Amino acid sequence: MIAPSTVPLVLGAHSLRPADVVAVAEGRPVALADEARCRMTATRAALERMIARGDEIYGATTGVGALKTVGVAPSGQATFNRLLLAAHAVGHGEPVPEAWTRATMVVRAAGLAIGAAGVRPAVADALCDALNAGFVPAVHGIGSVGQADLSQLAEIGHALIGEGPDGARLGECGLSPLAPQPREAHALVNANAFSTGIACLALEAARSAVLAFEESGALAYEAVLGNVDQLDPMVGALRPYPGHVAALASIRALLGGGALAEGRARPRALQDALAFKAFAQTQGAARDALDALDAQLTCELRSSGDSPVVLLGEDRAISTGNHDSAPVAIALDYARLGLAQAATVACERVQQLLAPAFTDLPSGLRADPEAAEDGLAIAGHGAASLAAELRLLAAPVTTEQPTSGIAEGIEDRVTLAPAGARRLLEQAALAHRLAAVELVCAAQAIDLRGRADELGAGTARAYAATREHVPFTAAGSAPSGDLGALAATLRRRDAAPRDAFATVAAGDRALTPGECAERARQAAALIDVDAIVAGRDGAGEARLLWRSAHSEGWLNTWWEPRDTGYHDHGGSCVGVHVLAGTAWNEPLVVGVARQPREYGAGQSFSFPGEGIHRMDHAPGAVTVHVYSPPIASIGHYDLVDGQLRRVAGEPDAPSPPSGALLDAVSAVP
Numbered sequence: 281m282i283a284p285s286t287v288p289l290v291l292g293a294h295s296l297r298p299a300d301v302v303a304v305a306e307g308r309p310v311a312l313a314d315e316a317r318c319r320m321t322a323t324r325a326a327l328e329r330m331i332a333r334g335d336e337i338y339g340a341t342t343g344v345g346a347l348k349t350v351g352v353a354p355s356g357q358a359t360f361n362r363l364l365l366a367a368h369a370v371g372h373g374e375p376v377p378e379a380w381t382r383a384t385m386v387v388r389a390a391g392l393a394i395g396a397a398g399v400r401p402a403v404a405d406a407l408c409d410a411l412n413a414g415f416v417p418a419v420h421g422i423g424s425v426g427q428a429d430l431s432q433l434a435e436i437g438h439a440l441i442g443e444g445p446d447g448a449r450l451g452e453c454g455l456s457p458l459a460p461q462p463r464e465a466h467a468l469v470n471a472n473a474f475s476t477g478i479a480c481l482a483l484e485a486a487r488s489a490v491l492a493f494e495e496s497g498a499l500a501y502e503a504v505l506g507n508v509d510q511l512d513p514m515v516g517a518l519r520p521y522p523g524h525v526a527a528l529a530s531i532r533a534l535l536g537g538g539a540l541a542e543g544r545a546r547p548r549a550l551q552d553a554l555a556f557k558a559f560a561q562t563q564g565a566a567r568d569a570l571d572a573l574d575a576q577l578t579c580e581l582r583s584s585g586d587s588p589v590v591l592l593g594e595d596r597a598i599s600t601g602n603h604d605s606a607p608v609a610i611a612l613d614y615a616r617l618g619l620a621q622a623a624t625v626a627c628e629r630v631q632q633l634l635a636p637a638f639t640d641l642p643s644g645l646r647a648d649p650e651a652a653e654d655g656l657a658i659a660g661h662g663a664a665s666l667a668a669e670l671r672l673l674a675a676p677v678t679t680e681q682p683t684s685g686i687a688e689g690i691e692d693r694v695t696l697a698p699a700g701a702r703r704l705l706e707q708a709a710l711a712h713r714l715a716a717v718e719l720v721c722a723a724q725a726i727d728l729r730g731r732a733d734e735l736g737a738g739t740a741r742a743y744a745a746t747r748e749h750v751p752f753t754a755a756g757s758a759p760s761g762d763l764g765a766l767a768a769t770l771r772r773r774d775a776a777p778r779d780a781f782a783t784v785a786a787g788d789r790a791l792t793p794g795e796c797a798e799r800a801r802q803a804a805a806l807i808d809v810d811a812i813v814a815g816r817d818g819a820g821e822a823r824l825l826w827r828s829a830h831s832e833g834w835l836n837t838w839w840e841p842r843d844t845g846y847h848d849h850g851g852s853c854v855g856v857h858v859l860a861g862t863a864w865n866e867p868l869v870v871g872v873a874r875q876p877r878e879y880g881a882g883q884s885f886s887f888p889g890e891g892i893h894r895m896d897h898a899p900g901a902v903t904v905h906v907y908s909p910p911i912a913s914i915g916h917y918d919l920v921d922g923q924l925r926r927v928a929g930e931p932d933a934p935s936p937p938s939g940a941l942l943d944a945v946s947a948v949p
Contacts (some may be wrong), residue, residue, distance in 0.1 A: 287811045291386070291408070292316025292393030294860050294881050295582035299805055301480035303768060304386040305379040310408045312393060312401060318754035319395025320404065320606050323590040327398035330597055331462055337597045338588050339466030340398075346688040352462075361465035365730055368434030368469050369444060371420025376432075376478075378416045383477030384429070385411055385436060387581065388468070396584040397467040398597060406440045406458040413453040415439075417446040418473075425686070426697035428585075428603040429474035430535035436616040437468035447628040457848065466551060471585045472605040476577065479608055482701050483573055485708035485771070486619050490566050492711065492770035494527065496718035497559050498534035499742045500629045503725035504639055505548035506556045508532075508541055510615055517558070522798055523571065524564030531560055533786035534738030553638060555628035562625045576611040578882060605697040606678065613676040619707050620674035626711075626718055627667035633721040634660050645724040648755035656724055656759055659717055666714040673703040673710075690922025716767040719746040720759070727752050745769050749788040781806065781833065784828040791908035793886035796831070797856025799906040801884055803833050804857045809902050812837055813860065825904070832910040835902070842897035848926075852907040853889040858882065861901035868892040868917070868941075873948050894938065919944055 285319070289300055293313035304310055311380060331341060336351075343350040344364070352360045359614035389407035392399055410416075417439035423431025438444035440458030450457055460468070501508075511532050514527040532541065539545035551557060585605075588597040596815040632638035634645060634657055644657030677696040686692070723746040726732055735743055749769070750761030784802045791799065812835075820838035827833075836842075838861075846868050856865070858879045865885055866876040875897070879885055887893055892915075897903070916928040 281720040287808070289386070290810050290813075291390045291404070292319070292395075293813075294731055294809065295578070296387070296390040297581065297805070298483050298577045299589040300613055300616060300808075301383050301386055301477055301581070302484045303808075304411065305383040305477070305481060307382075309412045310389065312389070312404050312408055316393035316395065316404070317401045320392070320397075320399065320401045323395050323398045323592055324400050326592055326595055327597060329595070335597070337463065338599050339470065340463035340588070340597075344466060344470075345691060354462075357462045358459075361460040361462070362443070364465045365434050365438040365441060365460075365469070366417050366443065368430045369438050371431045371435055373420050373422040373424035375418040376421045379481060380421075380474075380478055381416045381419045381436065382411060383481055384432060384474045385416075387477040387480075388433060388436075388473035389426070389469055390581065390583060391471055391473060391583075392467065394582075395586045396589040397463075398588070398590040399464045399467045400461065403426035403458065403460070403464050403467065406437075406455075409455055410440060410453075413455055415449065415453040415455060417444070421698075421702065424474055424698045425681070426472070426475055426605050426609055426695035426699070427691055427693060428470045429472055429698060430469050431555075432474040432698075433469040433471060436918040437465060440468075441465075446927075467586060470587060470603060472580075472603060472608070472697060475605050475701055476580050476608060478698065478701035478705065479573070479577055479612055480581075482612070482708065483570060483577060483615070483696050486573075486615060486704055487570055488713075488771050489619060489708040489711035489715070490563060490570065490622060491530070492715035493566075493626050493718075494530050494563055495534060495738065495742045495770070496715040496722065497556075497563070497629060498531050498624060498736070499722040499726070499739045499746075500633060500718055501531070501535065501556060501559070502538065502731065502739050503633060503722040503729070504542065504552070504556065505545060505729075506552050507547035507549060508535065509537070510552065510557050511560060513787075517789075519561075519825060520792075521564050521568060522566030522795075523569075524561055525795065526567055526798075527560040529565070529787040532788055534742070535736040536738065536788075538736030538739060539731075539734035545731070545734060547835050548640065551627070553632055555625050555632060559625065559629075562621050565676035566618035566622040569615045573608075573611040573615040576607045580608055582882070591792050601947050604693070605695045609678045609695035609697035609700050611921040612697065612704055613678055614821075616674040616700070616704050616707055617676075619704070620671045621713050623667050623670040623707075623714055626714055627663045630663040630714075630718050630721055631660050633718070633725055639725055641725055641728050645721060645728060645753075646755070647728070647753065651755060653756070654758075656721055656753060659721060659759065663714055663717045665718070670710050670714070672708045677703070681870050695949060712767045712770045713763070715770055716763050719766065720761075720763065723747060723750070724753060781826045785828045785831060785833065787828070790830050791853070791855075791906070793855060793888050796853055796906040796908050797857065797884045797886040798855065799831065799833065800855045800857035800904045803835075803906065804859050804904045807835060807859065807904065809859045809867065811855055812902055813900070827910050830910075831906055831908040833909075834905045836905060837900050838897040838899065840899055842895075842901070843937045844895045844935040846892055846894045846941055847929075847935045848892050848917075849889060849907060849911050850909045850913040850915065851889045853887065855884065855886040855906045856895075857884040857904045859902040859904065862898040863901050863903055864896040866892070866896075868945070871948065874945055894935075894942075 439446040644655035646655035825833035
């Protein structure tokens, strides 16, 4: 289910997701879908008709920015397109990492594949071919103000036409220069692909950082003998922010099986300091902020940020403001504020680990309480510095330059989205380092208490990873080891627990319908639908992803129409997320006309445990279903001699169609 990186990501067949951008940034190949080629060919033909009849089209038959009133003659198109790319390549600073450029290229290719820009498939192909050949032009980090990433995209486009510092390398990679036609140079640069691409990378890094704080914070909980009552599931039920509930489940899973979690070790205090008492709440706020960014990026990746756009049905092209990146820029500001809060609380936990008042251990966690040596005391200074840097990076960028006189006042609004994305990446790197400091201090306290064999399953893994890179600081010695290597281990995507779906499955209570839908979305983010479609075979199947004490997850892939019939889940509620294709959910309501509701890729829904419903799956539907509690039995419904009859079935058995019942319900006006 987790796709191998060698399976090409197909652009234009379904919406791109942030995880897809990360995969391509790390080297996954890409391909342009046939349906995308058809859309692009149709809108290109329409644009060429408009140009032929003399329509005035921004960036195609006119200049851009302050030169929007200056026409471009047909004979000057080749020169205009070439010079547009060269003139916009005004980047500054050091070249960005290749992963950033690859992320930018795949985002722009996917945007063009939507088919609204009016360019030929050859333009998207040029980006895809470059990605697959490993051709990554040098792109500078400074130059965009977040109102279309003109400079970075111009540097890429300039190279793709065989010019600029990297143009000569095209041939070495087996590529031919793109010859841009009217509108195509402008279409290459007039988008926010740089901001969006980096934001996808930053989202992945920030989520890893949040998990790192949960791992380090859970180990700190063990170290100070924190009061686990603060992590009771009812705490989340009484204040059910999605991130809070997920953080509680994650932290409890890390502590699970240990003496502290199971009551075999007494907590040190009735009520801990807020850095521990509000640990899950702060982590939850950070999770919610990142989920908000994920939602905005997911929408942005399935959107056309082009201007102009071709309205095929109306045979005209219109200018738009869809290149305004405020939705992503504001979400990036929110994400950085959330991560800064988590970092601040992590820093406070470090300070408390080093203070006898919170641990009853020697100051600085010294191995010899009578010695004047520092132990780990000065680690607190470094942690405070890291947290301060994180907070400085959290300052909103969307308010830094509210107005602009760029392009003679035409481009009078900026968002600075690229700076916001870059700062989130920088925050995440610092956060991993801060989490490593917390792990080292927590491991030292655990060793001083002699509790290494009493830890939970997740905290034991965290302790072992810490000691693999940083040893105990004994009396008469200074801290040693490789903190950087420890921080690097925290950047793994499957930060504890290691199993891909274990974090999604974690929890010690039954889920609500809404929580099932959220878990389905989380599981879907770990699944690569392109790999599934590439390996399609037969009519399809349902595959178990996990089954735990409180939930189970299934991946359904149907290549032929699939009707589940009316059924119940024996009291288990369900949440469904659609990865690809179309599915319909329909509750059974006696005496009322049928009420099927359609859901497409990227949409989710939930259904209560006491309900009866049926689902239709169109050919090619790929869905994730999460049930809670795990299904004990399924009830199948149909009409027999005019009476509604329920037939119990095994949990894993397929649901047959409800022919007579469906006919009867369909007859209700």
